[in-house]
Amino acid sequence: MQTADAAGHVFDATIALSPLDGDTFTGHTHPAYANMVGPFGGAIGATLLNAVMIHPARLGDPVALTVHFAAPIKDGDFIVAAKPMRTNRSTQHWLVELSQEGEVAAYATMVTATRRDTWGTTESSFPDVPGPDSLPPTPRIPQTAWTRSYDMRFIEGGLDGKRSAEEPSRTRLWIRDEPPRPLDFQSLAAICDAFFPRIFVRRPKWIAVGTVALTTYFHADAAQLAAVGTAPVLGQARASRFEQGFFDQSAEVWSAAGTLLAVSHQVVYYKE
Amino acid sequence: MQTADAAGHVFDATIALSPLDGDTFTGHTHPAYANMVGPFGGAIGATLLNAVMIHPARLGDPVALTVHFAAPIKDGDFIVAAKPMRTNRSTQHWLVELSQEGEVAAYATMVTATRRDTWGTTESSFPDVPGPDSLPPTPRIPQTAWTRSYDMRFIEGGLDGKRSAEEPSRTRLWIRDEPPRPLDFQSLAAICDAFFPRIFVRRPKWIAVGTVALTTYFHADAAQLAAVGTAPVLGQARASRFEQGFFDQSAEVWSAAGTLLAVSHQVVYYKE
Numbered sequence: 001m002q003t004a005d006a007a008g009h010v011f012d013a014t015i016a017l018s019p020l021d022g023d024t025f026t027g028h029t030h031p032a033y034a035n036m037v038g039p040f041g042g043a044i045g046a047t048l049l050n051a052v053m054i055h056p057a058r059l060g061d062p063v064a065l066t067v068h069f070a071a072p073i074k075d076g077d078f079i080v081a082a083k084p085m086r087t088n089r090s091t092q093h094w095l096v097e098l099s100q101e102g103e104v105a106a107y108a109t110m111v112t113a114t115r116r117d118t119w120g121t122t123e124s125s126f127p128d129v130p131g132p133d134s135l136p137p138t139p140r141i142p143q144t145a146w147t148r149s150y151d152m153r154f155i156e157g158g159l160d161g162k163r164s165a166e167e168p169s170r171t172r173l174w175i176r177d178e179p180p181r182p183l184d185f186q187s188l189a190a191i192c193d194a195f196f197p198r199i200f201v202r203r204p205k206w207i208a209v210g211t212v213a214l215t216t217y218f219h220a221d222a223a224q225l226a227a228v229g230t231a232p233v234l235g236q237a238r239a240s241r242f243e244q245g246f247f248d249q250s251a252e253v254w255s256a257a258g259t260l261l262a263v264s265h266q267v268v269y270y271k272e
Numbered sequence: 273m274q275t276a277d278a279a280g281h282v283f284d285a286t287i288a289l290s291p292l293d294g295d296t297f298t299g300h301t302h303p304a305y306a307n308m309v310g311p312f313g314g315a316i317g318a319t320l321l322n323a324v325m326i327h328p329a330r331l332g333d334p335v336a337l338t339v340h341f342a343a344p345i346k347d348g349d350f351i352v353a354a355k356p357m358r359t360n361r362s363t364q365h366w367l368v369e370l371s372q373e374g375e376v377a378a379y380a381t382m383v384t385a386t387r388r389d390t391w392g393t394t395e396s397s398f399p400d401v402p403g404p405d406s407l408p409p410t411p412r413i414p415q416t417a418w419t420r421s422y423d424m425r426f427i428e429g430g431l432d433g434k435r436s437a438e439e440p441s442r443t444r445l446w447i448r449d450e451p452p453r454p455l456d457f458q459s460l461a462a463i464c465d466a467f468f469p470r471i472f473v474r475r476p477k478w479i480a481v482g483t484v485a486l487t488t489y490f491h492a493d494a495a496q497l498a499a500v501g502t503a504p505v506l507g508q509a510r511a512s513r514f515e516q517g518f519f520d521q522s523a524e525v526w527s528a529a530g531t532l533l534a535v536s537h538q539v540v541y542y543k544e
Contacts, residue, residue: 070358
């Protein structure tokens with residue numbers, strides 16, 4: 001197992017932002033998280049989240065993140081501007097914009113909040129799956145560099161045609177950063193976008209696809225994420241409907257101990 | 273069965289906006305869609321969507337809508353500003369802000385797109401439920417005026433304690449506008465927020481709650497919505513996790529003919 005070197009983990013370099021002023025930052029795409037064209041969307045979403053995490057006015061921890069992939073992002077530099085739209089006593093609402101050459105290429109809205117103890121319960125069920133150590137790592141996809149930045153072990157619904165009979169586009173896998181990195185909100189946000197487009201599971205055929213918008217709800221606080229450490233998390237994704245050029249997919253991300261860390265939903269464009 | 277009078281349906285009056293300039297409109301809350309405090313969130317979301325629907329620069333039909341309820345909205349007037357963040361060949365990304373007294377109280381992001389014929393399928397299943405005519409209308413909740421603007425017929429998961437054994441917070445109901453009104457994107461957006469907070473189904477007890485952010489993906493085009501007409505639609509909602517002051521809930525809205533019209537997800541604040 002590799003570990004991050006003293007210079008820090010490549011994911012941290014990927015989501016790094018340098019302040020220009022209080023609300024504005026500069027960043028750049030990283031080849032370790034490149035997709036077939038442009039950067040992996042999960043890394044962009046994590047970068048937009050990171051702008052709020054390092055913002056001096058932030059109140060509390062992330063509760064909700066919606067990312068709009070508004071236009072293709074070019075490899076290279078970008079500017080990120082984050083502003084609180086409204087700050088309440090215990091919740092705060094944000095708008096974050098990523099621009100290149102003066103045009104918005106992606107933007108996000110967020111809710112951060114001070115969390116506190118309440119009654120709680122989980123209604124979703126942790127699936128009946130083999131542990132990560134009993135499964136081989138899935139070979140990376142050569143055309144997508146970002147898949148080399150994750151250790152993925154598919155239980156079902158990979159790109160090898162092994163599918164669930166009752167839910168043909170369902171995927172279950174163990175996933176962690178490669179090299180290992182302690183889980184935090186930024187890496188969890190990226191993992192929530194690491195599920196392949198459901199149409200490739202449902203109907204193996206090469207077509208043009210792209211996430212249009214993605215929403216993640218965080219159900220864990222920083223301490224629950226820290227408790228996961230560098231261990232793999234269990235991801236599960238499914239689709240509801242494919243119709244006239246767009247489909248939706250929903251994912252759950254669980255710790256091996258059975259804590260539902262986040263749920264995520266996205267709508268994806270497809271060409272045919 | 274009542275019908276709308278010649279002056280138009282009260283829902284249209286509720287979401288009505290008057291142009292101030294190309295991007296800016298004025299609107300006002302309506303007593304028929306009042307909640308216990310302030311307006312019903314579904315009516316606010318539909319109003320923000322309506323700003324895009326009537327905007328002269330709109331490209332295509334709604335695909336995604338995310339609404340942030342950033343602060344309490346006061347009964348009375350408000351200003352809505354809608355702007356395209358990025359316009360592509362077949363998709364368009366929007367930001368819409370609702371302000372009162374110079375402060376943002378709610379805002380939304382949207383994707384609109386030109387839809388076209390592609391391969392398609394539905395993976396979610398229409399539930400096995402009795403038809404709407406075999407069920408009595410559910411009594412309205414006196415404290416929430418907006419519930420009088422809907423005909424709701426609960427199959428399970430109403431506020432009467434009749435719950436699903438396997439999913440304790442699940443609701444299934446038939447719902448339509450009251451008086452009847454032909455379904456369109458605006459009314460479907462409002463119906464997607466008409467599911468009671470899951471915590472009241474799961475744990476009947478009066479506590480303070482409020483939707484923080486809501487995302488809806490539209491799976492139907494205008495023709496599929498028009499085909500529903502004024503008939504009731506089947507709604508189904510469930511929760512994943514309740515934790516430290518926030519829970520998520522997800523909903524599906526189906527036509528009686530078995531078309532999945534929309535899916536919707538929200539994160540809700542709760543006090544204890």
